[in-house]
Amino acid sequence: MDNGTTRSQRFGRRRFLGAAGAGTAALLAASAARSATPDPAITEVQDWARGLGDGVATRPYGMPSEFEKHVVRRDVEWLTASRQSSVSFTPLHSLDGVITPSGLCFERHHAGIADIDPAKHRLMINGLVDRQMVYTLDDLKRFPGRVGRIHFLECAANTGMEWRGAQLNGCQFTHGMVHNVAYTGIPLRMLLDHCGVRTNGRWLLAEGGDAAAMTRSLPLDKAMKDCLVAWAMNGEALRPEQGYPLRLVVPGWEGNMWVKWLRRIEVGDQPWHHREETSKYTDLLADGRARRFTWIMDAKSVVANPSPQAPLRHRGPNVLSGLAWSGRDAIRRVDVSLDGGRNWRTARIDEPVLSPSFVRFYAEFDWNGSELLVQSRAIDATGYVQPTKHELRRFRGTNSIYHNNGIQTWLVRPNGETENVEIS
Amino acid sequence: MSRFPRLALIISVLVLGSAAHGDSASAEPAIALGRAALPEEIAAWDIDVRPDGVGLPSGKGSVKQGEELFLQQCAACHGEFGEGAGRWPAVAGGRGSLTDDNPGKAIGAYWPYVSTIFDYVRRSMPFGNAQSLTSDEVYAVTAFLLFINDVVGDDFVLSPETFTSVRLPNANGFYEDDREITERALWNREPCMINCKSEVMILNRARVLDVTPEDAKGAGSVD
Numbered sequence: 001m002d003n004g005t006t007r008s009q010r011f012g013r014r015r016f017l018g019a020a021g022a023g024t025a026a027l028l029a030a031s032a033a034r035s036a037t038p039d040p041a042i043t044e045v046q047d048w049a050r051g052l053g054d055g056v057a058t059r060p061y062g063m064p065s066e067f068e069k070h071v072v073r074r075d076v077e078w079l080t081a082s083r084q085s086s087v088s089f090t091p092l093h094s095l096d097g098v099i100t101p102s103g104l105c106f107e108r109h110h111a112g113i114a115d116i117d118p119a120k121h122r123l124m125i126n127g128l129v130d131r132q133m134v135y136t137l138d139d140l141k142r143f144p145g146r147v148g149r150i151h152f153l154e155c156a157a158n159t160g161m162e163w164r165g166a167q168l169n170g171c172q173f174t175h176g177m178v179h180n181v182a183y184t185g186i187p188l189r190m191l192l193d194h195c196g197v198r199t200n201g202r203w204l205l206a207e208g209g210d211a212a213a214m215t216r217s218l219p220l221d222k223a224m225k226d227c228l229v230a231w232a233m234n235g236e237a238l239r240p241e242q243g244y245p246l247r248l249v250v251p252g253w254e255g256n257m258w259v260k261w262l263r264r265i266e267v268g269d270q271p272w273h274h275r276e277e278t279s280k281y282t283d284l285l286a287d288g289r290a291r292r293f294t295w296i297m298d299a300k301s302v303v304a305n306p307s308p309q310a311p312l313r314h315r316g317p318n319v320l321s322g323l324a325w326s327g328r329d330a331i332r333r334v335d336v337s338l339d340g341g342r343n344w345r346t347a348r349i350d351e352p353v354l355s356p357s358f359v360r361f362y363a364e365f366d367w368n369g370s371e372l373l374v375q376s377r378a379i380d381a382t383g384y385v386q387p388t389k390h391e392l393r394r395f396r397g398t399n400s401i402y403h404n405n406g407i408q409t410w411l412v413r414p415n416g417e418t419e420n421v422e423i424s
Numbered sequence: 425m426s427r428f429p430r431l432a433l434i435i436s437v438l439v440l441g442s443a444a445h446g447d448s449a450s451a452e453p454a455i456a457l458g459r460a461a462l463p464e465e466i467a468a469w470d471i472d473v474r475p476d477g478v479g480l481p482s483g484k485g486s487v488k489q490g491e492e493l494f495l496q497q498c499a500a501c502h503g504e505f506g507e508g509a510g511r512w513p514a515v516a517g518g519r520g521s522l523t524d525d526n527p528g529k530a531i532g533a534y535w536p537y538v539s540t541i542f543d544y545v546r547r548s549m550p551f552g553n554a555q556s557l558t559s560d561e562v563y564a565v566t567a568f569l570l571f572i573n574d575v576v577g578d579d580f581v582l583s584p585e586t587f588t589s590v591r592l593p594n595a596n597g598f599y600e601d602d603r604e605i606t607e608r609a610l611w612n613r614e615p616c617m618i619n620c621k622s623e624v625m626i627l628n629r630a631r632v633l634d635v636t637p638e639d640a641k642g643a644g645s646v647d
Binding site for chain 2: 074075076077078080081082084085110111124125126127131132133134135136139142143144165166167168169170173193194195196205207211212213214215263264266268270272273274275278279282284286287288289290291292293294295296298308311312313314315335339340341342343344345369373377379382383384385387391395398399411414415416419420421422423424
């Protein structure tokens with residue numbers, strides 16, 4: 001951040017604290033209060049400090065502590081007719097940093113999780129190429145040019161239930177169709193060059209190997225620019241839920257295009273207009289017409305702490321924490337408000353700042369127990385400023401389902417309880 | 425390749441290897457990985473169909489044949505008249521409702537192309553028994569779907585010959601992403617930081633709807 005930002009940040013902070021209604025002296029006195037009795041967690045020898053724990057390799061694949069059992073993906077039963085064609089949500093409110101653990105990445109399947117034997121998996125490239133080819137995973141892993149990239153993947157329908165107003169009470173449900181993962185694979189360009197795209201090749205069709213055989217059309221320019229064919233996430237093989245053994249990575253573009261269980265790429269001269277790019281993933285506007293090929297995910301942010309599933313528990317010092325991302329360019333700035341957008345302060349963006357990727361932002365604040373209306377607002381390097389939900393509805397109406405990147409508001413009550421609300 | 429200088433070096437070494445055989449650029453890839461796809465393999469997987477009919481298999485199917493198949497294989501989820509059972513998707517109805525509060529987006533109301541129906545049924549349906557229908561059956565089911573969406577008559581037979589003569593009502597209802605033009609006001613504005621509004625009112629609350637799963641609800645308690 002430049003000096004100008006730092007100055008405004010300092011100024012903003014005074015306002016921000018004022019808006020939270022903090023009587024600093026009183027809060028300090030409260031939080032520094034002495035404990036009347038000694039803490040048994042210190043004075044008594046705990047079981048784990050006396051006896052032996054499990055030995056090495058008794059947990060050959062390490063899992064989170066049993067005290068973290070509540071940190072799981074969740075679904076919303078009434079949303080869909082079956083779990084095989086449904087969605088589960090990332091518990092954003094329980095996570096920190098920018099990398100989403102592989103087992104907590106949201107799921108969206110159209111025919112359940114395909115369990116594919118990698119020895120029987122093939123990637124075919126056919127259509128308008130000089131050489132129609134078949135590759136095994138071993139072939140792909142022997143290609144020169146392997147790369148690692150950290151990217152967010154957001155479902156275009158993330159926050160889609162909120163177009164008509166506050167509906168689901170938890171940022172897991174309002175914003176949890178997004179994750180941020182470190183991928184390893186090869187640039188799709190390498191494979192396309194290997195096959196020799198003909199001069200009339202303009203579009204690709206990516207196809208999955210699951211029982212949905214899901215397909216999306218992708219413009220060749222994007223494929224040549226930055227798409228990957230990836231076999232690893234967060235340092236290990238893709239999880240079956242994320243497309244094991246192979247998926248497409250389409251940085252900054254809607255998650256539905258990141259075809260999982262990728263088995264075929266066809267090169268053509270026109271888009272295919274398949275089901276997932278016509279009847280779905282098109283944005284119905286107020287006049288009854290629909291935008292299609294709305295691939296890019298606009299800048300968006302959400303405060304994960306506090307949020308309805310992670311209410312405030314303590315008066316005094318607190319850390320507001322959240323995530324911001326943009327499919328267009330790097331996140332340049334995130335502002336936060338505690339008073340429903342009357343006053344804003346620029347949040348502290350932590351490293352690493354990659355693009356297109358999550359950035360993690362923090363804003364420290366003192367809370368005196370008064371009601372808060374918590375918001376965040378992302379700005380990306382293209383100059384795009386995350387809109388309010390009212391602004392977005394003025395352009396889109398309320399029927400578009402997809403691409404709802406409006407500013408989220410959480411109401412924090414004096415008892416810490418936090419609720420999803422919409423405000424004027 | 426200029427973006428990958430080291431790679432270019434590797435490739436040039438590999439190319440030298442294959443150049444010894446005197447192959448033309450189009451016959452052999454520069455890197456000896458993968459193998460040529462066989463025609464039978466391409467035929468097995470390349471089942472996609474485009475709006476112009478490219479990719480259609482030979483075959484045909486009538487509305488009447490499609491009705492029988494639909495009742496056997498589709499109606500349990502999609503309803504006997506395509507109205508959708510429970511939360512399963514409707515495949516008919518909703519014509520003229522795209523500006524309503526609850527717009528119908530079934531085939532006749534929203535879908536732009538017949539090829540989209542054919543391709544989707546062919547690759548993904550029936551749910552849980554995908555790619556089990558013959559080409560004639562896919563033609564027949566598609567014909568029946570067109571019929572219950574009031575697009576064709578009950579004597580219609582769908583085939584490669586009749587395919588492109590059928591147009592769906594909402595074919596012109598789509599246009600390319602224009603956010604960067606129509607929503608340009610969202611760019612390059614200086615966001616307000618101080619005293620941005622005089623008052624803030626809560627307009628609605630998720631609690632009122634109460635549709636959040638039970639185990640996810642957080643109770644209030646503060647020290």
